[in-house]
Amino acid sequence: MRHRYSILFFPLHVIADFLSLNAAFVGAYWIKFRAIEPVSEPPYALLWVLFNLVWLVEVLLFKPYTFPRQLFKADHLIKKLLFLMALHIAVISICWVAIKGYYYSREHLLITYVLFTSMAAAFRIGGLVFLKEYRARGYNNRRYIVVGYGKLASTIQSFYELHPEMGFRFQGYFDHATDENKSMLTGGYNDLARYIKEQNIDCVYCCMPYIDNNKLKEIVDQAEDENYQVKLLVDFRGFLTRGASVEYHDFLPVLNLSSQMLADFRVNMLKRGFDIAFSLGALLIGMPIFLVLALITKLTSEGPIFYAQERIGRGGKPFKIIKFRSMYVNAEKAGPSLSGGLADSRITPWGRFMRQTRLDEIPQFVNVLKGDMSVVGPRPERQFFIDQIVEVAPEYRSLLKVKPGITSIGQIKFGYAATIDEMVQRLRYDLLYPERRSFFFDMWIIAQTLRVMAQGRGK
Incomplete structure (x- = not known):
């Protein structure tokens, strides 16, 4: 058997x-x-x-x-x-x-x-x-071969070697012999049918694009008679992390490599609807508190109540982010610089409290209503720092595909960043968001943010 x-x-x-x-x-x-x-x-x-x-x-x-x-x-x-x-x-x-x-x-x-x-x-x-x-231990195994030899072909062999419990046993590579691959091949295309029959091969992996369509069709046509499975091995490792789906044009399957989560109209509409409702509710219900915060900000240090700064939003589009001012006036007269944390001498005593409780971020609900930001999303940065981050972590560019947010996983788990290295560390958390984005995940992040605010653990 x-x-x-x-x-x-x-x-x-x-x-x-x-x-x-x-x-x-x-x-x-x-x-x-x-x-x-x-x-x-x-x-x-x-x-x-x-x-x-x-x-x-x-x-x-x-x-x-x-x-x-x-x-x-x-x-x-x-x-x-x-x-x-x-x-x-x-x-x-x-x-x-x-x-x-x-x-x-x-x-x-x-x-x-x-x-x-x-x-x-x-x-x-x-x-x-x-x-x-x-x-x-070698029992109840299935024998497989790989047709079409190249860099991709060895990945399936490595996978099954790492998982011997699946019971797949490699029997060899088959392809046209060349000076580069002949030492690795068990046989050529002419040997394939005979080898499958004699060795009772259970599965044939056809490695694209190393195998031509005529040979692939021949292998598929013989599969039912010889009782073996045919599987296509295609290298989509650089694309599937972004999301993919199969579309059928009549009988022709088409692989859509665009990110479904980021391009899905219904998801974006639901999120936008929630952002508007949540922001309006927060601004209307919290208006008395916001007026008190504005008054204290004005009385505790000289300067304007609000602080506006250019940040980079979705698609690289710049916008002005609004916050309650937490630093002394002209804190960056020497040029762009990151906050040194709560011990930063440029932060006012009242500003330190607002940062610990995240109250300085409240005016950004206006940014949400304008459509520049979302309630939940990766924190927006200035172009000056983005250029430095990308040199160390090019994957940061993927965060520009979603709207930045008032709160994020990075803000909860890490907080404010004082150096480029710390910004990259925070980035590791925020990179989780585009792949896991959902309504319930946003609710979890908001709940965690409220807990941080109540405990005054913002840093």
């Missing part, structure tokens, strides 16, 4: 789950009532049958035991189990209400599900550990 008893995994998994389900049902009955025989009599006999029927329907509908080896991981298995369990509970609850089966013990149902979940999870974890060790 080519796949070394892989065909047995499905029935074993099904049998194990049904045994666990029935053992949990009977065991829970004994724990609750200290008896076994009545469980097979009405009314619990009907509930017992219903438990099995609902689980059987779930197995037939969702096929929870069918997954590729790359997804044969503990978290994936447990997530599927919990999904099936939640659905099972929901169906049983609906039936329980429909038949008015209030005579069934809720404690018995709870114990049943706890036992079943524990046993099913233990079987999955135990089976996973056993199978990984079994495959790592």
Whole structure:
């Protein structure tokens, strides 16, 4: 057998789950009532049958035991189990209400599900550990070859060498022989069909762009007859971190390499709507507090209440950011310089308090209403410092694809930066935002910001 008893995994998994389900049902009955025989009599006999029927329907509908080896991981298995369990509970609850089966013990149902979940999870974890060790020792393996040799071709071999528990065994490279690659090849294109058949190859990785389309079509056409899988290996490592999707033009698949998250109209509209609503609410509700802050700023040091400075926004567009003034007038008369933290002598005593509580940032809600900023997003910087940051960390440019924000992960985790190196350190946090941006993530950042303000931990 080519796949070394892989065909047995499905029935074993099904049998194990049904045994666990029935053992949990009977065991829970004994724990609750200290008896076994009545469980097979009405009314619990009907509930017992219903438990099995609902689980059987779930197995037939969702096929929870069918997954590729790359997804044969503990978290994936447990997530599927919990999904099936939640659905099972929901169906049983609906039936329980429909038949008015209030005579069934809720404690018995709870114990049943706890036992079943524990046993099913233990079987999955135990089976996973056993199978990984079994495959790592060379059993239940799948043999694969790579057609088309180049720098990209070795990546799949390296991946499976790092993960022997997946049970993939490399059998060689196939390509047109040249002076550069002939020492690495197992054979040429003319040897391919014979080798696949003789060595019982399970999977053929076709490495683009080293293989021509005619040869690829020939490999695909023979796959069904010889019972092997064909997989394309394409190097999109420089693009997929930005997000990608497949579009179908009739039958022709087109890979869209533009970032879906940043270009998605609905996401941007939702975020803009939230920014406007949140900023208006903050300005209207907090107006008395803002007037007090403005008055104290005016009375505690000479100079204007507000401080405006040019920053760089989305797409490199400059704008004027507005803040409550926290430094003495002419603090930067010697040229652009970063704040030295709360100990900076240029910061007024009142300004130090506002920075600790982030109150100096409040006027930026006006920037949000104008569309220059968002409530949540990476902090905007001056062009003078951006030029220096990019020399050290070119990836900073990716932050210019989103609107800057009043608060950010970097502000929460790091705070104000006093040097270019510290700005780069803060950048490491802010780089997480474009990839993880969502409404709930924004809510989490806002909640963390409020906590920092309440504790006066801004720095």
